[in-house]
Amino acid sequence: MGGFFGVVSKEDCVKDLFYGTDYHSHLGTKRGGLAIKAQDGLNRFIHNIENTQFRSKFDQDIVNIQSKSGIGVISDYDDQPLLIRSHLGNYAIVTVGAIKNVESIVKKSFKTRWLHFSEMSRGEINPTELAAALINQGHTFEEGIQKAHDEIEGSCSMLILTAEGIYAARDKLGRTPVVIGKKQGSIAATLETCAFPNLGYKIEKYLGPGEIVFITEDGYEQRKAPxxxxxxxxxxxxxxxxxxxxxxGINVEDVRNRCGAILAKRHPVEIDFVAGIPDSGIGHGLGYASSAGKPFKRPFVKYTPTWPRSFLPQDQAIRDLVAKMKLIPIRELIDGKRLLFCEDSIVRGTQLKGTIQRLYDVGALEVHMRPACPxxxxxxxxxxxxxxxxxxxxxxxKAIKDLEGEGEVDLKKYSQYGSEKYRAMEDRIREKLRLTSLKYQSLDDLVRAIGLPKEKLxxxxxxxxx
Ligand code: SF4
Incomplete structure (x- = not known):
């Protein structure tokens, strides 16, 4: 997924840039990068952060630099920021999102015979380079960004660092957020607002879909309305x-608490205590426990001092092993108890199956599961x-395949909450995971917990x- 942070300041702002970018490290990525405006032009640093934290790779880079503007990124797999020299001037760019029509854009651009792209491994093209190529077709940055937004299928939010300031642009349909924050003498743009409080910034504005602003040390100016x-x-x-x-304007933990509370009202069950699969199940679990009037406990604790992020190894078996090693069960809490777990979602279910088995292995009598989304x-x-x-x-x-076999299936029937097909699928998943009960959140209840109009989500x- 990835995330970014940018800042323009009247003073040196390298520390804000460094920590602001670091606060996007949870977004599960492989590359980290910073670009700053230096005295002799733009400068950048990119490191592989697959097996180490962003901070430990960059702390030496920033020791000897000073700058009043910069952008930083935690990227999924591609090298960023890119430094571009074009008719718009020299600039650095970072992007977040996914360009799904890379091939058709590349084909179209080859017709000009002027453009070429550097290939990454496996013949892929760096999506940020592609976005820059689209931007360079505009007479101005504003026109170029809009052109990129119009051409790209998928999404592309971006920060562009120029000698004069930073363009911040949210993707056309606002799939990812871009938020402007302000403190005395500095203005920042971020994907995650959790980057703001400890650096002293206050939220100033949530950019709307497709909106473009230009940030300088004196303030920011809207360059395209949302x-x-x-x-x-x-x-x-x-x-x-x-x-x-x-x-x-809607806080993540608040929504998770509301998700859990709704699940408790919809799907009550007799249990001894509530838990959340760490980390993202915790907020949902706390909401369930307080609404159900049951204690919240931590039958699994996460060992974080040494393990890197579990989703980074390429090999699924190693990822599963790391995920297992990080979660330590506490027998004294589990043995002889009926537990209810909240989880953010069930993706493949393979890691979860192992986690549930470990609960039975240390004496759990019943294990109930309440995922926070359908x-x-x-x-x-x-x-x-x-x-x-x-x-x-x-x-x-996989559950639908078990029920229907190979071949065409009408998935609509399975997405209808409470329908016969839906209940059969839910029960099949429950069986496979060896759960005592499994009740998913409905889509309507998830939308209610978030609190935005349905059509905006x-x-x-x-x-x-x-
Ligand atoms: S809701 Fe699902 S499909 Fe839509 S952007 Fe988010 S992850 Fe992608």
Whole structure:
């Protein structure tokens, strides 16, 4: 998925840039990068952060530099920021999102015979380079960014660092947030607002879909008004957003608490205590426990001092092993007890199956599960956020295959909450995971917990509707 942070200041702002970017490290990525305006032009640093934290790779880079403006990125796999020399001038660019029509844009651009792209491994093209090529077709940055937004299928939010300031632009349908913050002498743009409080920034403005602003040390100026239609990613609140962040003015932890509370009202059950699968299930679990009037406990604790992030190793077996090693069960809490777990979502279900088995191994009598969102039926096609490599690996799709066999299936019937097909799928997943009970959140209740109008939220991974 990735995230970015940019800042323009009257003073040196390298520390803000460094920590502001670092606060996007949870977004599960492989590359980190910073670009600053130096005395002799733009300068940048990119490191592989697959097996180490952003901070430890960059702390030496920033020791000897000073700058009053810069942008930083935690990127999914591609090298960023890129330094571009074009008719618009020299600039640095970072992007977040996913360009799904790379091939058709590249084909079209080759007709000019002027353009070429540097290939990454496996023949892929760096999506940020592609976005820059589209931007360079404009007479101005504003026109170029709009051109990129119009051509790109998927999404592309960006920060562009120039000698005069920073352009911040949110993707056309606002799938990812871009937020402006301010403190005395400095203005910043961020994806995650959790980057702001400890650096002293206050939220100033949530950019609307497709909106462009230009930031200088004196303030910021709207360069393109927002579009009306919005499709912000609902999964931000459910899973990958940081609890201390807010999007559209709605805090992540608050939404998770509301999700849990709604689940407790809809699907009560006799249990001894409530828990959350760490980390993203915790907020949902706390909401369930307080609404149900049951204690919240931590039957699993996460060992974080040494383990890097579990989703980074390429090999699934190693990822599963790391995930297992990080969660330590506490027998004294589990033995002889009826437990209810809240979880953000069930993706493939393989790690979860192992986690549930470990609870039985240390004496759990019953294990109930309440995921905070409906069964995932489709892979995301708008962000570089992969719920699963193949849709057929999704726990819900595997359950449907068990029920229907190979061949064409009408998935709509399975996405209708409470329908016969839906209940059969839910029960099949429950059986496979060896759960005592499994009740998913309905899409309507998830939308209620978020609190935005339904038409403003992307819900594609649950209902397949664009
Ligand atoms: S498909 Fe799912 S993960 Fe992708 S943007 Fe929509 S809600 Fe978010």
């Amino acid at each position: 579009e009306k239609p919005m499709q912000i990613c609902s999964f931000l609140w459910v899973y990958y957003g940081y609890p201390a962040s807010s999007y559209e 069964p995932l039926l489709y892979s995301c096609k708008f962000l570089n956020f992969s719920t699963s490599k193949s849709e057929m690996d999704l726990a819900a799709r 992307c819900k594609y991974c649950w209902n397949g509707e664009e």
